[in-house]
Amino acid sequence: FVGRKGNMRFLSLLLLLALPALALTDQHVSPSHSPDPLARYNPERVQVPKKQFPGTVLTVTPDTLAEGGAFLTVTWKVLLPRKSPYFVAMYLENDDVTATAPIKYLMVQNGKEAPSLKAGGDVKFWAINMRKNIVFCLFRGEPEDAELLIKSNVVTLDSPNEPTSGRLTQTADPGGMTVSWITGDGAKGQTLQYGSFAGKLDHSLDATRLPGYNRLDMCGGTAKGKGWRDPGTFWTATMTGLSPGDKVHFRYGSDADGWSEPSFFFPRPTPDMAVKLFVFGDLGTHSPDSTEQPFDSLASRNSTDAMFLESLGKTLAFHVGDISYAVGYASKWDDFGNQIAPIASRMPYMTAIGNHERDWPGGIIAVEDSGGECGVPYDLRFPMPGTDRDAPWYSFDHGPVHFTVISSEHDLDDQYKFVIQDLAKVNRTITPWVVFATHRPMYVSSTNNNIPDGDQTMATQLREVFEELLYIAEVDIVLAGHHHSYQRTCPVLKGACTKPRPNATADAYLGPVHIVAGMAGAASTTNIQTPQPPIYEMVDAEHHGYMRMSADKTTLTMEYTRTDDGTIHDRFTLTRTPP
Template sequence: MRAPIIMAFLRGGFKTPTLASVSGLVTFQNWNEPLQTHLALTDDPTEMIVVWVTKNSSNPQVKWGTASGDYTHILDADSSSYSASDMCGSPAIDFGYRDPGLLHKAKLSGLQPGLTYYYTCGDQQFGWSQEFSFRAAMPAFFETTTRVSAFGDMGVAELDDSRQIVSPEQPAINTTRLLNYYRDETDVVLHIGDIAYAVGYAATWEEFFDQVQSVAANVPYMVCIGNHERDFPGSNGLFNGTDSGGECGVPHERRFPMPRPALDQAWYGFDYGSAHFVLMSTEHFFYPGSPQYQFLETHLKAVDRTRTPWLIFAGHRPMYIDSTNYDIPAGDQTVARELRKYVEPLLNEYRVDVAFWGHHHSYQRTCPVYQEHCTEGATTHIVIGMAGKGLSKNVL
């Protein structure tokens, strides 16, 4: 948000706040310091996308090479942003809005499989970020272990457990620490919805990227969209709740350049080594005839299992879940029934090995199952929505 701020210390909590002290004006030494750096894969394993944010720098670039500090390539970045008018409701369009600055995106190409690359982003006038590194993706055909850190529903927390706009997600600190601990042993991070729980407060997105940068700037960070990124009345989604705080998917899609077919089509696939990944949106229509259903059917059918023998699927709301929530239309069991009716036949026909889900803040795992019966060779479903938000207790 790159704005001068004054910090206040309050006693008495949110219900009976009493002002105890106020700081002086705090501002930036470098308004265009590169921040919020993160990586994303494309549908081409020889490419990697680098994303970062500044206030308004005019010549953003990435310098990169195969040796630390020796950058043999330099690449101009594309820049974009979004405004309050791009979103659809409060608080995202009014008191929760802060100028996100410029979002810069550079696509590195011609990468060699498994080779480590070093890079820095920024510009000549305002300076460069610290150095980060990543391993280029392993293409299909490679008989190699693919290591994935997968989870959902993480959010943001402060180390000192201070102010939270929404309910605390303190376990997110533990998840982030584990991601950092296993960073060098991880090929892909898969965050399947309910990313930052910003719910219309732009500053929370910045807190989130600061929290995960040490991981996401070194390992591709791939995401699904969840209800707390997308859902809002009248936004042409599947559900009309207010869970996104008026964001309607805009910050999520602009900040995470996944290889989607188009804006507001939050479904895609990519290869990594011996695995092909397919990610859906449970917040958009997935019925036969819908754009998402057509994509899933065509995409799953086209997967060559001689090239990528493992087929991994993911979405936010679960297809199988132990939950007492039968609310209509968005209850856990209500949505699970619809997913089993329309999407599960595709998973069965195209022999999906594993499906990851979030939304319910718990860990759950099924047998290989089809149409609610354990079936040899069917898909195993794993709910992993326990990365930060308070655990769900509505189990049977």
């Protein structure tokens, strides 16, 4: 080791979200708040009549979906309704309701209403471009045993090959930046245009069409069954020769199929430049309506909205695992890409893999947390520099900070050699700060000791493999998520707060500070240990939020901001004497 010395669409959506909740629907039954309400839907038991039920109406307005997404109003009417639940469900036009789960649904009657001659109302659904026309279905009965009554008119797409889910990725080349996006399968060619001025994008690159994946690539479960939908066509283009500090404007798409909203970013900062990052885990996604959605992370919208509003001046976002919580439902990846695009098209969006992206029987951790995706959609949608298929560990520098990123969902011994080699190459005079990132935490206040993948079970395994190495390498921060809370330890080694050595300087290394940043969106995990182990200086398992990291050559500061009140609830600073 070298020693320490030596956008307009988004703003429109924000305004819509600011409306009172009752404005979203005129009549519906409250959502169940089940982690996966689509688990109730059994397509094999759906009854499809040969004739339409008389007196049944289902219409949608508008009948065209504009680029960027919109709220659709669904009007339903039933004459002589039975005393039975009714629900409205959203599908793509080519979906088979006897084989595919809806994208989302809304119970409009619970079966306990008083008898009447007719029933009906208007409900709102938020819709985005998923590359196929949209249709709605009205069902009678519970989702477990439903009867299809009628399909609506078709909502056509203004541009089925519209480029969506744009995202920046930092490259291994200091002057590079990769842009990735998705279109419909009918797009013939795509281009990235960029330049120093918004009105003069005088550089262009032909995008590369990436190999996709299909249903057979899934490992099983929901991903291979009722959750499967075509993921579209993936494109990428990499800019090179960019200069730190320069503002780069860009857009992607084509004249034939439309262009993305213009955006801008700043290239990768040099080690001598100060950086400001967002840090968070376990975000998930929320479609901004009142529907039943699988693994709905309502609080995620608060986090992404807040981060977008303060994104100017930020240089990178780091998402430490459990990305979209698609868990086999392919449409959730589209929702997620749409939700993060305003942030991810303004700064590189770097990630670590989590259990909800990878875990499935046959893997190292034989649980079904990925819903059968077994890492395939994640690998293609979030390829990080230097990673291989199903080997998503890597490292990167960002300004004066070095990140070593591993997978807690793969064999740890296989990654040990990589970590040794990576940390050995770090020059602390160039990047004085080192962050070790893993989705599952090495230290966590949790009562979960389950086998094989309980919080404490996995934390023990991680410590056995990496703790001594990270202390010897003088890693500053161990960053994790997984537990849906915010937690911060003292500098810790072998379960205890470390103390300064005799005659140590004020900024002498004590040990890594362990951070759990799993509070960005998924439902809070409240199984906190009582009494609290003394190594924890801050634990919040009741609120959601995100972290800011700011660093230069001598100071690294991290702040935890809650999204319910927008204020900082924890802050700590590490200092370093310049070499």
